[in-house]
Amino acid sequence: MAERWATSRAGLGIDLHIDPSGPGLRRGLTDALREAVRTGRLSPGTRLPSSRSLAGDLGIARNTVADAYADLVAEGWLTARQGSGTRVADRAVPAPPARPAAPGRAPGRLPYSLVPGTPDLASFPRAEWLKATRRALATAPHDAFGYGDPRGRPELRAALAEYLARVRGVRTDPERLVVCAGFAHGLRLLCDVLRARGAGTLAVESYGLDAHWDLVARAGLRTAPLPFDASGTRAQDPGDAAAVLLSPAHQFPLGGALRPERRAAVIDWARRTGGLILEDDYDGEFRYDRQAVGALQDLDPGHVVYLGTASKSLAPGLRLGWMVVPPSLVPEVTAHGAGRSVGVVEQLALAEFLTSGAYDRHVRAARLRYRRRRDALVAALAERAPDVHVTGIAAGLHAVLRLPPGTERSVVQAATWQGLAVQGLSGFRHPAADATPGDGLVVGYGTPPDHAWTSTLEALCRALP
Amino acid sequence: MAERWATSRAGLGIDLHIDPSGPGLRRGLTDALREAVRTGRLSPGTRLPSSRSLAGDLGIARNTVADAYADLVAEGWLTARQGSGTRVADRAVPAPPARPAAPGRAPGRLPYSLVPGTPDLASFPRAEWLKATRRALATAPHDAFGYGDPRGRPELRAALAEYLARVRGVRTDPERLVVCAGFAHGLRLLCDVLRARGAGTLAVESYGLDAHWDLVARAGLRTAPLPFDASGTRAQDPGDAAAVLLSPAHQFPLGGALRPERRAAVIDWARRTGGLILEDDYDGEFRYDRQAVGALQDLDPGHVVYLGTASKSLAPGLRLGWMVVPPSLVPEVTAHGAGRSVGVVEQLALAEFLTSGAYDRHVRAARLRYRRRRDALVAALAERAPDVHVTGIAAGLHAVLRLPPGTERSVVQAATWQGLAVQGLSGFRHPAADATPGDGLVVGYGTPPDHAWTSTLEALCRALP
Numbered sequence: 001m002a003e004r005w006a007t008s009r010a011g012l013g014i015d016l017h018i019d020p021s022g023p024g025l026r027r028g029l030t031d032a033l034r035e036a037v038r039t040g041r042l043s044p045g046t047r048l049p050s051s052r053s054l055a056g057d058l059g060i061a062r063n064t065v066a067d068a069y070a071d072l073v074a075e076g077w078l079t080a081r082q083g084s085g086t087r088v089a090d091r092a093v094p095a096p097p098a099r100p101a102a103p104g105r106a107p108g109r110l111p112y113s114l115v116p117g118t119p120d121l122a123s124f125p126r127a128e129w130l131k132a133t134r135r136a137l138a139t140a141p142h143d144a145f146g147y148g149d150p151r152g153r154p155e156l157r158a159a160l161a162e163y164l165a166r167v168r169g170v171r172t173d174p175e176r177l178v179v180c181a182g183f184a185h186g187l188r189l190l191c192d193v194l195r196a197r198g199a200g201t202l203a204v205e206s207y208g209l210d211a212h213w214d215l216v217a218r219a220g221l222r223t224a225p226l227p228f229d230a231s232g233t234r235a236q237d238p239g240d241a242a243a244v245l246l247s248p249a250h251q252f253p254l255g256g257a258l259r260p261e262r263r264a265a266v267i268d269w270a271r272r273t274g275g276l277i278l279e280d281d282y283d284g285e286f287r288y289d290r291q292a293v294g295a296l297q298d299l300d301p302g303h304v305v306y307l308g309t310a311s312k313s314l315a316p317g318l319r320l321g322w323m324v325v326p327p328s329l330v331p332e333v334t335a336h337g338a339g340r341s342v343g344v345v346e347q348l349a350l351a352e353f354l355t356s357g358a359y360d361r362h363v364r365a366a367r368l369r370y371r372r373r374r375d376a377l378v379a380a381l382a383e384r385a386p387d388v389h390v391t392g393i394a395a396g397l398h399a400v401l402r403l404p405p406g407t408e409r410s411v412v413q414a415a416t417w418q419g420l421a422v423q424g425l426s427g428f429r430h431p432a433a434d435a436t437p438g439d440g441l442v443v444g445y446g447t448p449p450d451h452a453w454t455s456t457l458e459a460l461c462r463a464l465p
Numbered sequence: 466m467a468e469r470w471a472t473s474r475a476g477l478g479i480d481l482h483i484d485p486s487g488p489g490l491r492r493g494l495t496d497a498l499r500e501a502v503r504t505g506r507l508s509p510g511t512r513l514p515s516s517r518s519l520a521g522d523l524g525i526a527r528n529t530v531a532d533a534y535a536d537l538v539a540e541g542w543l544t545a546r547q548g549s550g551t552r553v554a555d556r557a558v559p560a561p562p563a564r565p566a567a568p569g570r571a572p573g574r575l576p577y578s579l580v581p582g583t584p585d586l587a588s589f590p591r592a593e594w595l596k597a598t599r600r601a602l603a604t605a606p607h608d609a610f611g612y613g614d615p616r617g618r619p620e621l622r623a624a625l626a627e628y629l630a631r632v633r634g635v636r637t638d639p640e641r642l643v644v645c646a647g648f649a650h651g652l653r654l655l656c657d658v659l660r661a662r663g664a665g666t667l668a669v670e671s672y673g674l675d676a677h678w679d680l681v682a683r684a685g686l687r688t689a690p691l692p693f694d695a696s697g698t699r700a701q702d703p704g705d706a707a708a709v710l711l712s713p714a715h716q717f718p719l720g721g722a723l724r725p726e727r728r729a730a731v732i733d734w735a736r737r738t739g740g741l742i743l744e745d746d747y748d749g750e751f752r753y754d755r756q757a758v759g760a761l762q763d764l765d766p767g768h769v770v771y772l773g774t775a776s777k778s779l780a781p782g783l784r785l786g787w788m789v790v791p792p793s794l795v796p797e798v799t800a801h802g803a804g805r806s807v808g809v810v811e812q813l814a815l816a817e818f819l820t821s822g823a824y825d826r827h828v829r830a831a832r833l834r835y836r837r838r839r840d841a842l843v844a845a846l847a848e849r850a851p852d853v854h855v856t857g858i859a860a861g862l863h864a865v866l867r868l869p870p871g872t873e874r875s876v877v878q879a880a881t882w883q884g885l886a887v888q889g890l891s892g893f894r895h896p897a898a899d900a901t902p903g904d905g906l907v908v909g910y911g912t913p914p915d916h917a918w919t920s921t922l923e924a925l926c927r928a929l930p
Contacts, residue, residue: 026756027756030756031634034634034759034763038636038763067755067756071755071756071758071759073725074722074725074758075634075725075728075758075759075761075763075764076725076728076729076732076761076764077764079725079726079729089729117612118611118612121607121608121610121611122607124607124610126602126603126605127602129602129810130598130599130602133595133598133810134595137591137592137594137595138591140591142586142587142589142914143586144782145586145589145780145781145782145783146583146586146780146781146782147582147583147781147782148781148782169499169540171503181646181806181807181808182805182806184805185806192683196683218657218661218800257539260538260539260540260541260544261544263540263541264541264544264554267541290532290536291491291492291495291536293536293539293540294499294536294540296540296541298499298503298540299540299541299542315610315611315809316610316611316612317609317610317611317612317613317808317809317810318610318808318809318810319805319806319807319808319809320808335679335683340647340649340784341646341647341650341784341806342646342784342808343646343782343783343784343785343807343808343811344780344782344783344784345594345598345782345783345810345811345814346808346810346811349810449607
């Protein structure tokens with residue numbers, strides 16, 4: 001092919017390589033000329049040869065050159081004025097854009113990780129998910145591929161309403177169920193609604209995720225940490241906050257369940273003041289010592305927004321979450337798009353996953369695996385690190401290890417030397433919180449793949465005092 | 466099974482049906498008691514029988530009753546106090562929530578539709594999409610199922626960078642490419658960024674979609690319509706706006722391409738003032754009379770955000786879009802989550818779709834089909850409605866039909882009588898625009914499924930003057 005390249009130098013003053021025998025000749029010429037202008041080889045104001053002359057030079061049809069000129073005039077690279085011919089448009093050539101740094105932190109990857117927040121990603125049920133996707137694609141009505149209901153697909157909302165009633169004691173009809181792209185997306189939508197209602201403050205737990213607090217701040221709300229004592233979060237008096245964000249079934253990260261009298265008190269506050277409770281039920285499927293405590297939502301569906309997610313039960317990468325919202329809030333939440341942000345194939349696949357029983361099977365297997373890991377963690381610590389205590393209820397994918405006072409930083413550092421990424425409890429403290437529950441580690445025992453679990457636990461034990 | 470139901474009336478004062486032989490007996494009892502409290506059959510303050518007494522009454526183990534009581538105390542339905550036994554918690558029973566009205570308009574569905582905005586949903590390539598999903602699930606690394614890069618999956622960003630350069634003349638490296646959940650999501654992210662930078666106004670075209678203007682307003686920005694004349698939008702003087710939103714390749718809905726000198730002028734404005742151009746390239750793949758005009762973005766990647774979407778080329782239900790942003794904007798756009806809102810399986814499937822050539826094949830076939838529809842529309846109108854003129858370039862999935870003055874409303878009404886949903890041009894006018902391009906219809910000829918196309922066109926012809 002190389003011998004077929006034609007070069008124009010005479011008429012244009014620069015080399016221009018095109019393949020006159022190739023298909024898309026007009027396209028090739030357009031691209032070559034555009035590139036010459038972009039890189040500055042053809043400078044602003046330069047007059048181009050006539051289409052007849054350049055065509056003769058390149059041995060191609062005149063119309064092809066005329067078309068290419070017309071394309072580039074339409075795009076703004078060239079100008080064509082009666083009497084002055086075709087010229088390179090008279091504006092500065094933009095400097096090539098700098099390559100931005102990759103956003104976010106990029107810590108040196110360690111071989112082992114107990115950083116909490118994700119389930120074992122290697123156990124994502126790929127074959128089952130494909131099966132659900134196949135069925136979803138085979139059975140979806142055509143209009144499912146359109147813009148659809150802002151609450152999300154009706155098949156998924158019906159399946160979730162049934163599932164949440166059965167497993168989490170959440171009572172809802174599908175009309176009030178809103179699909180969202182994970183917890184963070186749901187929280188963002190709710191913050192937008194609160195902001196639009198004139199709210200200024202969202203009360204949060206003293207310990208939690210800075211990513212959530214940042215999100216709330218970006219939505220224009222202040223976060224105010226709730227008081228915290230030996231019995232956990234005191235949610236009953238959130239000051240002038242319009243809403244409180246809680247994780248009642250399993251506080252993240254401290255690992256307690258909200259006490260019955262405090263559940264009642266926060267509901268009373270919401271009723272008294274018209275406040276809203278945002279219930280973050282991120283890992284409600286995973287309780288090992290007893291049946292999970294039912295959702296707070298069921299106590300007063302008019303004042304609680306229940307937020308659930310497939311991020312812990314399946315995988316965060318699916319970006320699938322759901323909200324059960326009080327009836328009065330549905331129009332406001334859906335005004336912001338909500339379920340229209342979530343791909344319909346994923347929504348239908350999850351609906352299929354739920355109704356076929358694949359979800360229950362997967363959660364059951366995962367619960368058993370994580371329970372064994374938790375038991376192994378507790379047993380290993382009892383034997384190898386008697387000064388370290390596992391706190392919190394037997395639930396979820398993480399545990400808090402209480403450390404001797406003043407040792408948190410050195411233990412995290414020692415873990416790094418063992419090739420283990422692990423996070424200290426202090427990193428989860430709200431900057432304005434006055435609570436200080438002491439030194440600790442937040443250990444995400446759900447994180448490692450099965451094959452790495454034993455060596456990860458071993459690395460942890462070696463790092464502990 | 467029915468004969469095995471046990472009923473307690475004596476101890477509890479109400480009927481309570483449970484199946485003592487069934488599995489999940491504790492669960493069944495808990496649910497029955499909770500339901501009795503929720504519905505008010507057990508009223509606040511009521512003292513429950515001792516666990517021993519109720520167990521005897523029901524013929525089940527005492528521990529089962531004690532466990533059920535404990536569950537309900539933990540959930541806040543019951544209270545247990547030393548000396549006063551177990552009681553129904555002392556708070557009002559919430560009224561059953563009202564069923565909210567379905568959000569959004571629910572017009573009586575007509576048998577035919579030429580409402581613009583969606584491609585033919587019946588032609589979504591389900592089998593090919595499943596194939597791409599299978600490959601994506603088979604080849605994805607485990608960590609793809611985690612939270613991942615806020616810009617989206619690297620596989621998709623690389624595939625899009627290649628595709629956009631080849632097909633739309635967009636030049637970018639994958640580092641500046643950000644995946645989003647469709648155009649509206651991308652626009653919302655950009656509005657949040659503009660707002661955070663202190664912007665107050667986004668200039669928009671005089672004709673467009675009210676859903677987009679609403680979205681901008683909800684993000685806290687004012688929309689100001691750009692002047693409009695016989696040559697289209699005059700974008701070169703957007704007043705004090707911090708950014709302009711344009712559809713340069715194919716103005717929606719009017720259907721013109723932004724003229725070369727106006728492309729140049731708006732770029733000059735952006736450079737002079739540091740303004741930002743948001744380029745909505747919603748249907749850039751579909752041009753029928755010539756090669757599509759390249760993207761504006763290529764003229765100055767430092768001042769233009771290019772927004773593309775799979776909503777017209779594949780289906781809106783996928784909720785897949787992309788932005789090419791100036792390097793300086795990447796950290797701000799990704800701070801708001803962006804690509805983390807989009808399911809990883811869909812992202813990887815689209816990457817596979819692009820790199821395998823399935824995307825090109827689908828677009829090529831769709832282009833041919835829509836071109837034939839457009840030709841059929843033009844031919845039918847020439848013959849049957851000589852007073853109606855099709856305007857705009859031969860592109861996209863819609864055309865504007867100019868109507869005799871004063872007839873728009875009656876034509877839309879006549880269409881309804883023919884069973885045809887169609888939208889008048891006046892519905893796309895920005896409330897603050899002073900432009901009045903006259904009466905017209907915006908005809909989405911891409912909308913009907915193939916089998917309905919001929920009868921839909923027939924219904925339109927019957928409705929026209």
